[in-house]
Amino acid sequence: MRFNRASKALVLSAALALTLSACGGGDGGAGASSGGDATKAISANTTEPESGLLPADTNEVGGGRIMDLIFTGLVSYGADGKPVNELAESIETKDAQNYTIKIKAGQKFSNGDPVTAKSFVDAWNFGAAAKNAQKNSYFFESIKGYDKVSAKGATVETMEGLKVVDDTTFTVELSRKESDFPLRLGYTAFFPLPAAAFADPKAFGQNPAGNGPYKLAENGWQHNVQIQLVPNPDYSGPRKPANGGVDFKIYANTEAAYQDLLGNNLDVLDQIPPSSLKNFADELKGRSLNQPYAGNATLTISDYLPQFAGEAGKLRRQAISMSIDRQQIIDKIFFGNKKIATDFTSPVIDGFSDAIPGHEVLTFDAEKAKELWKQADALQAWDNSKPFTIAYNVDGAGNKEYVDAAVNQIKNTLGIAAEPKAYATFKELRAAVNNKEMTGAHRTGWQADYPSLYNFLGPLYGTGAGSNDGNYSSKEFDAKLAEGLSATSVEEGNKIFNASQEILFKDLPVIPLWYQAAQGGWSENVDNVKFAWNGVPMYYSITAK
């Protein structure tokens, strides 16, 4: 999820709000059978999408939740994050590098065009080509030929790894083995597009014709006001709508949305404003939920700081990790609405383990922390004239409070000079990070794009990876990742990915703090509200009373 809209309240901070997670997903139309008025529309909160509604350009929740309802890909994710076939008849591979994908015949887009193998191949090529400047283009980087279409000024527009065999079959050749490739295929970027989208992408993005459980109502997108979705009669997949449509009201802030929820003027709210986090469960009288989703919060210490280099740096990162009393911060600042981290991924992901050797380094232990710090001092003296800082962006709700608390804990436990460093906006913090201006740690976090352990590891800690803020590089870790990716089954791969985390626990490229949890509520007018693995409500199964 992305940022602006930034933030499952406290939970997603600005950074997160901007990033989009793959969403939605069905567990076989659970809500459809449980009654309710299937012709009545429900209302829900959202934010104004930050781009036209195109699969490869939508990288934040405001647009992402809409895309997930008006489009459907090869698979969607159930409430537990497990992929369920949507358009895919089968996804087969023998070597984790060459995939043969068969799709269901007879499906169509809401403008009448059929959904064929070509709809996928063309959409992916469009998303990857540099000249289309689609923000999610890097999602196609594992497909063979991506490097040629994504280069500056590239004239090649099709990736050689994608081949249409017939109307319902296409093949994908990756540039290396990636066993979790099928897991990704439910993500927004991998949705198919009808031919109309390529003729005029801009116009299509304003009024898309999709193939999902819902479609845009006529003039359904009133900018900054609302987005109206109605059920798509042509949809025959597992996410059958149990209501008569979803009216997404666009809110500039969650406080207003929460007041609307209290006044039964809004049916579903997927984040609780920070000011109400303490009391929302009481105020909503059983109409609320609080559950972990696939996101975490971490602190990254930049690699270019001389005092955090080498063996001494490793010890210092461990000492800082052990001097933070995470549970205390969760209880006092987040009113218990988070879960203490025990690894680098998230407990809602298949394959998660809370017993990976080395995870003790995430436990608060003042004595051990002091001892580790002393050992580091013996290797390299600490310059206490320059305070250790934790940088954060003020425009993400709750950031200031927890960073202040963590700074105080570090200061008190280790007896070093430490202070918080505030940046007014998320863009300012990101620019400072990119320009290597950090003088200590900065707050980071990750929300999974698709439910897989690898998505929490590869893009963040692989050498040269796109979101590797701390420029972490470990040959041993990279080798483990590659080994996990070439595994032939997901289970086997997960075992290897968890083993790779043992290396991370020793090096601590980032300091995991806690897992994010989604807090939400609903009005007296709806039932069957569930949130998916990514913290986004499963709108299609909500019933109106």
Next chain:
Amino acid sequence: MFMFISKRFLQLIPVFLGATLLVYFLVFATPGDPIAALSGGKPMAPAVEEALRAQYNLDQPFWIQYGLYLKSLVTFDLGQTFSGQEVSDVLGRAFPVTARLAIMALAFEAVFGVIFGVIAGMRKGKLFDSTVLVASLIVIAVPTFVLGFVLQFFVGVKLDWAKPTVGVGAPWGDLILPAAVLGLVSLAYVIRLTRTSIIENKNADYVRTATAKGLSRRRVVSVHILRNSLIPVVTFLGADLGSLMGGAIVTEGIFNVPGVGNLLFKAIKAGETPTVVAVVGVLVLIFVLANLVVDLLYAWLDPRIRYV
């Protein structure tokens, strides 16, 4: 009169240019990288990043950026938002909503402010006067967002007399509560201004003359005292129209009004220069025009003032 008005319109040109230049520079100078924020901390392919920078001229130095902006402005192209919408469309949707809100707030403060102010001024020192003075003091002292949240919670959620937020299409009925909140602080000032001005004028010679020649009290108050007391009030209201339009950020946030305030706030945060400059540019025009109207009203209110 014609000369006066055309001169004022000519003055608009340098004022507008200066304001856009200043605002453009201020947004340019705010730290942070809009494109980095757009990617939400996730990676972005270098070619995509470069294409986006070029699309919004963010790869150019300041003067070229501003020059390109002016160049497209001449052809009435206000640029595009980061979400690919025309800024002119975005403005076209937001301004009517805020204009309605501001006009309702202005009407609210003008009508109630003058009525209360006249009564308080005519009965100086009586119970009504003291009550209004204390109440207006409280309204001035309490921040708008407190008033807004309290009224929203009681009127919108607890009593259910109005919707807590403004609905689709921003109907007039939904705007009553936000307009009242928006106009409340200015209402207090209008009351106080009117009251003071009435007190000053009610002992003037021409009032005594009017009373002596047997005019009804009603006519004395409404024509002789009030009309002559309105100059400071009208000056205030004229300037206030601009601040109501540009300063509704807090109220619009609380009641989720899809107006200029919310738009501006979001655009500033995202570093979306074309939107910020366009919004501020239009606000500048409104300020200048409102002041022109105020000047013309002076002549109507006080026959001694003439424009040539």
